[in-house]
Amino acid sequence: ALRTGGAPAFCSDALEGFVELPNPPGRYRADPFLVRHEGTRWLFFEEADIASDHGHLRVMSVTADGVCSESRPVLEAETHLSYPCVFEWQGTHYLIPESAEARCIELYRAVEFPWRWTLEKVLFQDLYAVDATVLKHDDRLWLFVAISVAGGGSNDELFLFHADAPQGEWIPHPMNPIVSDVRRARPAGAIFREGGAWIRPAQDCAYAYGAATVLHRIDVLNEREYRETPVARIDPDWAPELVCTHTVATDGELAVLDGRRWKPRAR
Numbered sequence: 001a002l003r004t005g006g007a008p009a010f011c012s013d014a015l016e017g018f019v020e021l022p023n024p025p026g027r028y029r030a031d032p033f034l035v036r037h038e039g040t041r042w043l044f045f046e047e048a049d050i051a052s053d054h055g056h057l058r059v060m061s062v063t064a065d066g067v068c069s070e071s072r073p074v075l076e077a078e079t080h081l082s083y084p085c086v087f088e089w090q091g092t093h094y095l096i097p098e099s100a101e102a103r104c105i106e107l108y109r110a111v112e113f114p115w116r117w118t119l120e121k122v123l124f125q126d127l128y129a130v131d132a133t134v135l136k137h138d139d140r141l142w143l144f145v146a147i148s149v150a151g152g153g154s155n156d157e158l159f160l161f162h163a164d165a166p167q168g169e170w171i172p173h174p175m176n177p178i179v180s181d182v183r184r185a186r187p188a189g190a191i192f193r194e195g196g197a198w199i200r201p202a203q204d205c206a207y208a209y210g211a212a213t214v215l216h217r218i219d220v221l222n223e224r225e226y227r228e229t230p231v232a233r234i235d236p237d238w239a240p241e242l243v244c245t246h247t248v249a250t251d252g253e254l255a256v257l258d259g260r261r262w263k264p265r266a267r
Contacts, residue, residue: 001239002043003255004066009194010201010248010255011215011231015238018257019066026050029058031083032249032256033190035114037093041254042114044074044095046082057084057097059114062254075108075117083247085190086114087134089141094120094166096132096143100154105129105145107166121167130154131187135198137221140164144200146186149177155205158185160226171223178226182206184214189247191218200228201248210246210260212236236260 001018023029024047031046041062048055060071075081075097083098093110095117105124108117128148135142143161148154158179161170179185179202188201188210198218203210212235216228236242236259244260 001257001259002062002066004064004253006253008255009199010234010250010257011194011199015234015257018238018255020239021068030258031098031189031247032258033084033086034062034249034251034254034256035086035088035093036251037088037113041251042086043068043256044084044086044114045071046084047071048080048082053080055080055082057081057095064253066254072115074115077102083131083187085133087136087141089136089166094134096123096134098130098132100128100130103128105132123170128154133187133189133191133200135191137198141166142221143170144187144191147177153182155186155203155209156180156182158187158202162223173226174224175226179228184216184230188213189249192250193252199231203246204233208244210244213245213248213257 001020003018029045029047033044035042043062044059046055047058056076057074058071059074061069079101081097085096093113095108107120109120111118130146132145141163147159157177159176160173160178163170183204183206184202186203188203191200200216202214204212215232217231218228220227236245241261242259247258249256
């Protein structure tokens with residue numbers, strides 16, 4: 001669902017005025033990411049087949065008054081793809097999809113933004129990692145990602161890495177895991193600015209996967225320390241019959257989030 005008209009921040013505003021975007025028949029959409037480029041706002045997201053749960057990544061343009069174009073696929077693979085974290089670094093756009101099923105974290109570079117991407121580098125191999133989220137801060141790149149360690153769940157622990165370039169060496173933070181709490185570890189969308197602070201969305205998976213979103217103010221972020229404070233919570237009550245809400249995105253003018261409701265299976 002999306003909301004226009006200035007898109008007041010998630011932390012301080014009642015979640016009203018959102019308009020639902022319909023899913024194609026037999027499919028669902030999730031994991032919205034917003035990117036502005038040369039005067040156009042692009043909405044990247046996962047689209048998956050309900051029967052097989054196999055997902056790929058798509059993109060559509062969105063006008064200031066919320067009119068969406070037809071979507072087009074931008075990345076597909078034999079394994080499931082989701083959570084299209086798109087970011088810009090030194091004039092080039094990069095994309096890190098969730099490719100946990102392939103047990104790796106891959107970096108793609110835009111060849112023709114936003115339609116064509118090429119694999120630039122495999123950043124991490126032989127691990128089960130979900131929802132990698134990149135933040136540009138203090139002339140460095142910071143990678144927040146939930147990793148399943150020693151056979152544990154993928155929702156429990158958040159790890160942090162940093163690098164001086166997307167293709168560079170990603171250095172683990174000395175405080176890893178920086179969060180060990182199923183109620184607020186797993187990322188829930190792009191980190192955004194509000195009130196002069198960085199806000200990190202996270203999933204509360206204690207009751208169910210993506211049951212709610214918890215917003216954290218990042219208090220300290222450097223190569224030695226990390227601290228954050230929970231400041232707000234988004235429960236699945238902003239639309240009728242929702243049971244989960246697990247990803248948010250905002251660029252200051254447009255706000256997007258996703259939710260889940262149960263529907264009868266067609267017979």
